[in-house]
Amino acid sequence: MKIWQFTEQAYHPAFQVPGPMRVTLPQHHCDPVEAGQLLNRYLDEYMLADELGLNIMVNEHHAAATCMSTSCMTTLAILARQTSKARLLALGIPLANRSNPLRVAEEIAMVDAISGGRLEVGLVKGAAYELFMSNRQPTGFMDRFWEAHDLILDALGNQGENFSWEGEHFHYRTASLWPRPIQQPGPPMWGTASSAASAREYGRRDYTCATFLSGAVARSVFTGYRESYRDTHGREPSQDKLAYLALVACADDTATAFARAEKMRSYFTTAARLDPQFRNPLGFNAIDANVRMLQAGSAAMRPRLRNGQPLPVDGTIEQYMDAGLFFVGTPDEVFEQLAAFHGETGGFGNLLMMGQAGELDHAETVSNLTLVARDVAPRVAELPDYPTEIRYEAVG
Amino acid sequence: METGWRKELDFGVLSSVDVLGTAVEMFTAGSGAPLLFLHGLDGIEGAAPFLRELSQSFTVYAPSHPGFGNSERPARLNRVDDLGYFYLDLMNLLSLDCPVVVGTSFGGWVAAETLTKEPDRASHLVLVSPVGLPTADRREQYVADIFMLSRQELGARMQLGPAGVGSNMATLTKLPEAELQRLMRNDEAASLYGWTPYMSNPKLADRLHRITVPTLVAWGAEDAIVTDTYRNAWARALPQASVETIAEAGHRLHADQPAQLAVRIAARAGR
Numbered sequence: 001m002k003i004w005q006f007t008e009q010a011y012h013p014a015f016q017v018p019g020p021m022r023v024t025l026p027q028h029h030c031d032p033v034e035a036g037q038l039l040n041r042y043l044d045e046y047m048l049a050d051e052l053g054l055n056i057m058v059n060e061h062h063a064a065a066t067c068m069s070t071s072c073m074t075t076l077a078i079l080a081r082q083t084s085k086a087r088l089l090a091l092g093i094p095l096a097n098r099s100n101p102l103r104v105a106e107e108i109a110m111v112d113a114i115s116g117g118r119l120e121v122g123l124v125k126g127a128a129y130e131l132f133m134s135n136r137q138p139t140g141f142m143d144r145f146w147e148a149h150d151l152i153l154d155a156l157g158n159q160g161e162n163f164s165w166e167g168e169h170f171h172y173r174t175a176s177l178w179p180r181p182i183q184q185p186g187p188p189m190w191g192t193a194s195s196a197a198s199a200r201e202y203g204r205r206d207y208t209c210a211t212f213l214s215g216a217v218a219r220s221v222f223t224g225y226r227e228s229y230r231d232t233h234g235r236e237p238s239q240d241k242l243a244y245l246a247l248v249a250c251a252d253d254t255a256t257a258f259a260r261a262e263k264m265r266s267y268f269t270t271a272a273r274l275d276p277q278f279r280n281p282l283g284f285n286a287i288d289a290n291v292r293m294l295q296a297g298s299a300a301m302r303p304r305l306r307n308g309q310p311l312p313v314d315g316t317i318e319q320y321m322d323a324g325l326f327f328v329g330t331p332d333e334v335f336e337q338l339a340a341f342h343g344e345t346g347g348f349g350n351l352l353m354m355g356q357a358g359e360l361d362h363a364e365t366v367s368n369l370t371l372v373a374r375d376v377a378p379r380v381a382e383l384p385d386y387p388t389e390i391r392y393e394a395v396g
Numbered sequence: 397m398e399t400g401w402r403k404e405l406d407f408g409v410l411s412s413v414d415v416l417g418t419a420v421e422m423f424t425a426g427s428g429a430p431l432l433f434l435h436g437l438d439g440i441e442g443a444a445p446f447l448r449e450l451s452q453s454f455t456v457y458a459p460s461h462p463g464f465g466n467s468e469r470p471a472r473l474n475r476v477d478d479l480g481y482f483y484l485d486l487m488n489l490l491s492l493d494c495p496v497v498v499g500t501s502f503g504g505w506v507a508a509e510t511l512t513k514e515p516d517r518a519s520h521l522v523l524v525s526p527v528g529l530p531t532a533d534r535r536e537q538y539v540a541d542i543f544m545l546s547r548q549e550l551g552a553r554m555q556l557g558p559a560g561v562g563s564n565m566a567t568l569t570k571l572p573e574a575e576l577q578r579l580m581r582n583d584e585a586a587s588l589y590g591w592t593p594y595m596s597n598p599k600l601a602d603r604l605h606r607i608t609v610p611t612l613v614a615w616g617a618e619d620a621i622v623t624d625t626y627r628n629a630w631a632r633a634l635p636q637a638s639v640e641t642i643a644e645a646g647h648r649l650h651a652d653q654p655a656q657l658a659v660r661i662a663a664r665a666g667r
Binding site: 132135137138139140275276277278281282283284290291294295 | 474543544545546547568569573576577580581583584586587588591592
């Protein structure tokens with residue numbers, strides 16, 4: 001298992017402002033000098049991750065105090081230059097927030113060139129509530145997503161003459177990337193899934209499939225991926241094709257680790273602060289999906305505790321650990337927890353680790369990353385890629 | 397399965413009409429001169445009491461717009477401008493040569509688009525709380541942004557009377573699946589046609605001069621969705637129309653004052 005450092009780069013001083021943290025939070029609550037200091041601090045921590053032999057994952061959000069990275073590729077353009085070893089993962093570039101897919105391809109190519117071919121890319125839908133900022137048309141989104149996706153891949157991998165594109169949704173007289181990406185036909189592609197059904201598409205496409213903070217559901221996501229991969233390609237995928245995102249709080253002693261986890265916990269409580277009308281803009285989700293969500297109720301979307309109950313948003317550290325969203329303790333304890341979860345889910349080769357979250361400060365983050373890199377990463381690197389028959393025994 | 401909205405429309409016939417390969421849900425009721433009713437975001441079911449009143453004086457034809465209710469939608473039909481042409485085709489198919497055309501809110505926009513294309517196709521035009529003209533000028537909004545409101549707040553602001561069934565999450569989640577499907581289709585269609593530019597066609601004002609049939613624009617005196625500035629913009633863009641403001645009515649004037657509105661339309665149309 002490889003470990004990727006990830007932080008949402010929160011403007012945590014705003015967490016004290018009552019009310020929503022997204023869409024409607026007025027920008028006067030942001031002190032730009034403090035924001036700049038925080039962004040530089042998070043970049044320092046990414047550079048430390050590189051020195052420690054960890055990989056790097058960056059995301060983006062919009063109009064949110066919970067995440068100040070408003071462009072994956074802007075953040076990664078800096079890290080492409082300032083790191084030397086780490087793989088650099090954009091997970092992901094939200095196509096619902098991009099009006100110009102050729103521009104997306106240009107930014108991918110430029111960062112891949114600057115980094116010497118270390119970029120990995122997830123093209124994702126994007127958070128539904130961010131349509132209020134991009135104002136892209138909510139309806140028919142998936143058709144536009146796949147056309148943009150196809151155009152971006154064609155542009156990245158083109159080794160022939162420049163081409164024109166007259167699609168249903170996008171129109172270009174000439175597509176020409178200067179620079180073009182070092183990696184050919186393009187950087188490794190990722191996708192995100194929260195169900196077996198959505199994972200199958202990535203299995204078919206041989207993309208790396210990540211699932212975020214999904215706990216026990218990760219097992220079915222990975223199973224769906226493995227099934228479609230086997231059906232399409234006639235062989236088992238290596239576990240490098242599967243990834244899980246969770247928080248990690250590690251320290252020399254358990255009590256300190258829990259104290260760190262407590263500071264990171266505000267990631268969960270602030271991420272959920274959003275007025276309900278923005279969660280699901282009319283027309284973005286398919287009608288059948290909306291009907292199912294309404295019938296199931298909001299608790300159905302929550303990860304589960306081992307007793308089957310939904311994980312409360314303001315749950316305890318122990319509850320977040322129980323649900324498989326948080327790994328907390330000494331390096332030995334974190335390793336044991338990760339190894340157990342790895343076994344329960346049938347195995348995955350990438351831990352997308354929130355090694356900084358919420359209000360965890362710089363010194364604590366440095367310690368957290370250092371311990372994980374030194375004492376956990378070498379051991380999880382040895383976790384076995386289970387043979388099929390053992391895996392199915394493990395997943396039950 | 398008999399669902400609530402079907403019971404509300406038990407005074408007429410629900411059928412399907414094939415419009416050049418698109419199956420359109422059509423409600424017909426009453427007798428007398430033909431009247432084409434173009435519904436708002438609340439669907440034909442949201443206008444049931446009003447349609448009942450209209451059917452006392454008219455043969456009412458009330459289709460669900462493509463994408464709403466149980467009506468199909470051609471893949472590239474995605475602007476209200478397109479709906480204008482679609483309704484001319486539908487009127488040709490049904491031999492509705494010169495009906496009274498009535499549209500409420502979003503349906504008023506559809507009616508205006510239709511009549512700018514063939515101004516002679518109606519005997520009378522009635523726009524009830526219409527949208528369709530630009531709803532804002534840079535930072536100044538003239539029409540509440542329904543997409544930024546919670547279901548509860550939107551439901552409460554649309555009319556003075558009780559809110560629609562979709563505005564309460566507790567009752568919404570317990571609806572039969574067919575009704576949920578229908579509400580979600582209506583929501584999706586609202587987003588398709590109205591997301592951006594918000595509930596408007598920037599070109600509509602320049603075309604409204606083509607409407608030459610007798611036209612009435614009716615507003616609810618207590619409309620909490622559109623502002624006075626917006627009503628004045630309609631008056632300027634359509635100076636040939638009469639304007640009436642009806643007391644004790646909100647944006648869904650047809651829901652708050654169905655009988656009064658129907659009587660005024662019948663009087664206008666000489667029925």
